[in-house]
Amino acid sequence: MSDVQVKLPKKLVPIFLGEADVRGAYGGRGSGKTRSFAKMVAVRGYMHGNMGIKGQLLCARQFMNSLEDSSLEECKRAIEEEPFLLAYYEIGDRYIKSRDGNIQFSFAGLDRNIGSIKSKGRILLCWVDEAEPVTEHAFSILIPTLREEGDGWNAELWLTWNPERKSSAVNTRFRNTDDPRVKIVELNWRDNPWFPETLNRTRLKDQQERPDTYDHIWEGAYGVPQGAILGKLVQQARREGRIHQNVLFDPLGAPLEVSCDLGHRDTASWWFWQRAIGGFRVLYYTGASGMDAQDWIPVIKDTIYLLTGIDKEQENPEVLMKKRLGKIWMPHDARAKTFQSKHSSIEQFSQAFGPDKCGIVEAKKADQINAARTVIKKCEFQSSLCEYGLEGLEGWKFKFYPELGVYSKEPEHDWASHPADAFAYGCLKMEASLPKEKPKDPTFPAKGINGRIVTAPLNELWESTPKRNERI
16 A cells, blocks of 8 residues: 555644544534545545455434435545545445445434444444534444454544534533543634635624624534524523522522423423512523433422522421422423323322422413523523523524525424423413513604604693694
């Protein structure tokens, strides 16, 4: 195998040198990370194939309904840029494979096909593009499948992503690790020596006209996704200082309210509120998956004790707890009975807290969204105890149809929808307690003296209108 040269952004060169288990790059648009990794996947296949090693180069994404959603076209373009790669690979409409039969590209979506990856043939390398939404569950299944190794090489996981939230699995697993076998670098537009001028004009326009999303799209910052429902309102709360550490329960104030989105083997989310003068204190957020009502009941009780300052060792702590609890608000599907317990969630919570302490929220999705947009403007959030819930509110977005280029009126069902739905259910009930604005007196334009247009309530206009005997 003869020596070849491959052009890469300078910051990526160390990422591909030496041994590693994981290599990756994160950052904003225009950095060249996707094209560079697609090219290096093909280079790695070229190296393996010429050493007589046979296997698959798996190119995955979290969401891939068809090859049109895959990295196939990106890999084709990357191969076409390098003559030695174009000579080595055979490219078809729906495939890429080496001419010697050693290397085969394969493509998969992790959300639907993660189980099938375990049965795939010899995987030499797995590159996950757009890795931000990949779940912890998907990584826990994917990584053990990368077990191939040989003389001086081992199967590797490669990752590229645009950061969106601190708590994403790809961020917590790989971005901040001290593991020397994990090589990750931040790459943005200024690190790309081939950043096109046409794209730079778009960047500068976004910087000028869309400053709220610029840092996320171009600079690789955590931020609000396009189509966000509450993202800008969360940012507004930060700017106005309504997200801070000093949001505490007032024992002399209104009782504690709880709103939730329940799901067995799906994420259940819980928000804890207290009504305040002119708005609401949002004290705490928690969520987890794989727990049913009986698992959550003691967790909710302990949280109420903690937030309201009740000592569990005192006499009859549950009596005081129920006095400080207003109501636990649940979605309509809390009425469904589970196969295991034979009782619905609302029945189990009513038994634990009292039937007067539990209620059902029923409303259309549009009403939930409108209530959330209204109420969040009047909320103060406990910054550290609500951190992950606030990420969910920022990440809640409308479903996008790329083939039509439009957003749906329905939110995307993903990691963010659970904390957001739980918040929106609470907002419907919180909104009902807001003081109603007094209707303004209707005003009507009328032609006044000297041709001036004046606006005033109808009764004032009538009183100021000259009577017949006063007119000239």
